[in-house]
Amino acid sequence: MARITAGVGCSHVPAIGVAMDTKNTQAPYWKPCFAGFEKSRKWMKEANADVIFLVYNDHCTAFDASCIPTFALGCAAEFHPADEGWGPRPVPVVKNHQKMASHIAQSLILDEFDITIMNEMEVDHGLTVPLSLMFGEHGVDDEWPALVIPLCVNVVQYPAPTGNRCYNLGKAIRLAVESYDEDLNVVIFGTGGMSHQLQYKRAGLINSEWDAEFLDRLTSDPVGLSQMPHVEYLREAGSEGVEMVMWHVMRGSLDDEVREVHRHYHVPASNTAVGHIILENKSS
Amino acid sequence: MSTKKDYEDIPGTFIFDADRGREGYQLNRFCISLRLQKNRDEFNAGEEAYLDKYPMTAEQREAVLKREWNEMLALGGNIYYTSKLAANDGINFQELAGIMTGMGREAYRKMMLEGGRSPEGNRYKHEWDERGEN
Numbered sequence: 363m364a365r366i367t368a369g370v371g372c373s374h375v376p377a378i379g380v381a382m383d384t385k386n387t388q389a390p391y392w393k394p395c396f397a398g399f400e401k402s403r404k405w406m407k408e409a410n411a412d413v414i415f416l417v418y419n420d421h422c423t424a425f426d427a428s429c430i431p432t433f434a435l436g437c438a439a440e441f442h443p444a445d446e447g448w449g450p451r452p453v454p455v456v457k458n459h460q461k462m463a464s465h466i467a468q469s470l471i472l473d474e475f476d477i478t479i480m481n482e483m484e485v486d487h488g489l490t491v492p493l494s495l496m497f498g499e500h501g502v503d504d505e506w507p508a509l510v511i512p513l514c515v516n517v518v519q520y521p522a523p524t525g526n527r528c529y530n531l532g533k534a535i536r537l538a539v540e541s542y543d544e545d546l547n548v549v550i551f552g553t554g555g556m557s558h559q560l561q562y563k564r565a566g567l568i569n570s571e572w573d574a575e576f577l578d579r580l581t582s583d584p585v586g587l588s589q590m591p592h593v594e595y596l597r598e599a600g601s602e603g604v605e606m607v608m609w610h611v612m613r614g615s616l617d618d619e620v621r622e623v624h625r626h627y628h629v630p631a632s633n634t635a636v637g638h639i640i641l642e643n644k645s646s
Numbered sequence: 647m648s649t650k651k652d653y654e655d656i657p658g659t660f661i662f663d664a665d666r667g668r669e670g671y672q673l674n675r676f677c678i679s680l681r682l683q684k685n686r687d688e689f690n691a692g693e694e695a696y697l698d699k700y701p702m703t704a705e706q707r708e709a710v711l712k713r714e715w716n717e718m719l720a721l722g723g724n725i726y727y728t729s730k731l732a733a734n735d736g737i738n739f740q741e742l743a744g745i746m747t748g749m750g751r752e753a754y755r756k757m758m759l760e761g762g763r764s765p766e767g768n769r770y771k772h773e774w775d776e777r778g779e780n
Contacts, residue, residue: 377739422726426678427671447681447733518726520653520663557762561725562716563779564658565743566754568762593652597769601659602725630758632740 364462364539364546367646368409369612369620370402371580371639372495374418374553376487377632379451382494395636398626399495405624405640406496411508411549413459415535417611418488418553419517421446424480431478432523433531435470436485436512437463444484452502453490459509462542466511469538475531477513485512492553495638508549517554517605521592525610529588532614539615552612556627556637559600567600568635573627576606577639581622584613602634617643657774658747662724670722672702676710677727680734689734715746 378395381387387396423444425431441456467479489512494500497507513535516522523531532550539548556576559567576599579587588610595604626638653661660666667674676697679685689696697707709717710731718728732742744754757763767773774780 422674422678422724422730423681427667427674427724427727430667445681445683447730518662518724519667520661559659559763560729560739560743561746562658562660562719563747564656564763564768565747566757566763567765567768568758569765570761572765591652596653596659596661597656598765601656601661629761632738633743633758635762 364413364542364544364548365646366415366536366539366548366550366615367643368549369616369641370492370496370549370551371609371612371637371641372492372551372553373555373631373634373636373638374488374491375631375634375636376446376491378636379487379491379494382499383452395628395631398628398638401624402496402626402638402640403498409549410547412546413462413548414493414508414510415513415539415548415550415615416489416492416510416553417513417515417551417608418492419605419608420514421486421488422518423486424483424514425516430516430519431514432516433475434478434480434514435463435467436480436483436514437467438481438483441483441485441489441510441512443490444486446486451487451490453494454500454502454504454506456485456489456493456506456510456512458511459546462544462546463511465542466535466538469541470531470534473534473537475534480514483512488553492551496551513611515608515611517607520604522604522607524592525588525590525607528607528610529585529614532611532616535611536615550612550615552609554605554608555599555603556606556635557599557603558634560602560633564600566633568629569598569600570627570629570635572598573635573637577625577627577637580609580613580639580641581620588614613641616641617645619644655771657768657771657780660719666722666724668722670706670724672700673706673710673718673721673723674727676700676702677723677730680730686734715742
C-alpha cells in the first residue's frame with residue numbers, strides 16, 4: 363500500500379525561483395537563504411520519494427477571479443509551468459501519478475471533501491519553487507525526480523479554508539493514500555508563508571517570533587495550532603501570511619507524533635520570511 | 647444579519663474579501679490579462695482603447711491610468727492582480743511595496759534587510775491613529 367512517510371513545510375517566494383533561474387543563488391543577498399536547503403536536498407535524495415503530494419496556492423494563474431475553488435486537485439497527466447508575466451520558469455514539466463490522483467479525488471469526495479477536479483491546469487511558482495528548493499537545479503529538458511500530485515488551496519480571496527478544515531483534509535488525504543494499492547513512498551509538502559504582507563501601507567511586516575512559535579507547534583501542538591482564527595494570521599503574520607493554513611494540510615496527514623529533522627528560517631526573500639521544516643512520521 | 651469583519655481594524659491593510667472581489671472584478675480581470683505578452687503589447691500600444699474592453703468604474707479606470715497603486719487596492723484591486731500591471735511597467739514586487747508604503751525603494755529594501763516591519767505598534771488601527779499615521 364502507499365504511505366505518507368514525511369512532511370515538508372516550505373515557502374514559495376517567486377524571487378527564489380528567479381534567483382535559481384538566473385544562477386544568482388550565491389550572491390550575498392541569496393546565499394544564506396539557499397544554504398538552509400543544502401541539508402534538505404540531501405534528505406530529499408535519501409527519502410527517495412515516489413510521489414510528492416504538493417499543497418500550494420495558485421496566484422491568479424490557473425484560476426483568475428472568474429473561478430475560485432477552495433480546494434482543487436490536479437488530475438491531469440502533466441502540468442506545464444505557466445507564464446506568469448515574464449515567461450514560464452525554465453524547469454521540467456510536472457508529471458502526475460494520474461491514477462493515484464483519480465483515486466484520491468474519489469476518496470476525498472466520498473469522505474465529504476467536495477474538491478474540484480482539474481483535468482487541465484498550468485502550475486505557477488507556488489508549485490515549482492518548492493520543487494526547485496527541495497530537488498535543486500533541473501532544466502527544462504530534465505525530469506523532476508518524483509511524480510507530483512498538486513492540490514491548490516484558495517488563499518487569495520478571503521476567506522481561505524480554516525486551519526481546522528485544512529488539518530482534517532490532511533487526515534482524509536492520508537486515508538486516501540493508504541487505501542491505494544501500490545507500494546509507494548509519498549512525501550507531502552505544505553507551502554507558502556511565512557509571515558509577509560505584500561500590499562498597502564503595512565507591506566513588509568515580518569513577525570519572526572510568531573513564525574518560530576508556529577514552527578515549534580507543528581510538533582508540540584499541531585491540533586491547537588490548527589484552531590488559530592484567520593484574523594490572527596492576518597494581524598500577526600501579515601495579510602498574505604494566511605497562506606500558512608496550507609501547512610495544516612501537510613501536518614494533518616502525518617502521525618500525531620512526528621520528529622523534526624530539519625528547520626531553516628531566513629529574512630528576507632524579497633518581502634517575505636522564508637520558513638522551512640522537515641517532519642518525519644515516528645512510525646516510519 | 648451582516649457579515650462580521652473582525653479584520654477591519656488592522657492598519658495599512660486591505661483584506662481582499664468577497665465584497666472587494668465583487669467591487670474589483672473588472673479591474674482585476676484587466677490586470678490579470680497583462681500576464682500574456684500579446685495583451686501587454688496591445689495595452690502598451692493604446693491604454694484607453696484596451697481599457698474599454700473592461701467595464702470598470704470611472705474611478706478604477708483613472709487609478710489605472712494614473713498608476714495610483716493604493717487607490718486601486720481601495721477600489722477592490724488585489725495585489726496579485728495589480729502586480730501584473732506593475733510588472734508590465736517594469737516594477738517588481740519589492741519596488742511596488744516601496745511605492746505603496748510611501749517609503750521609497752531604498753528605504754523599504756533596507757527595512758527588509760534589517761528584518762522587516764515589526765508587528766509592534768502595527769497590529770491595530772488605533773495604534774496608527776495615535777501616531778497620526780493613517
